[in-house]
Amino acid sequence: MLDQKQVLDRYYLETRCQLVEIAATLDRFDRAESQGEAPQDPRLDQIYASLELLSRSRTSADRSRRLLEMFSDPA
DSSP states (O other), X not given: OOOHHHXXXXXXXXXXXXXXXXXXXXXXXXXXXXXXXXXXXXXXXXXXXXXXXXXXXXSOSOHHHHHHHHHSOOO
């Protein structure tokens, strides 16, 4: 099992790249032409809710499970 420093050493650059890609997608969305009123799309709400969850430092070790539940279809 890796220690915390090893996890950062191994995954930092990949994670940084994924975060930049998320920011770029949101920038593209904000720059896109709207067809009148801003869309009320639940997918966008899910993205922002997931970012809020991830922004909480060291809350729990089950973030992946919670994100999967957020993006799952309700049963």
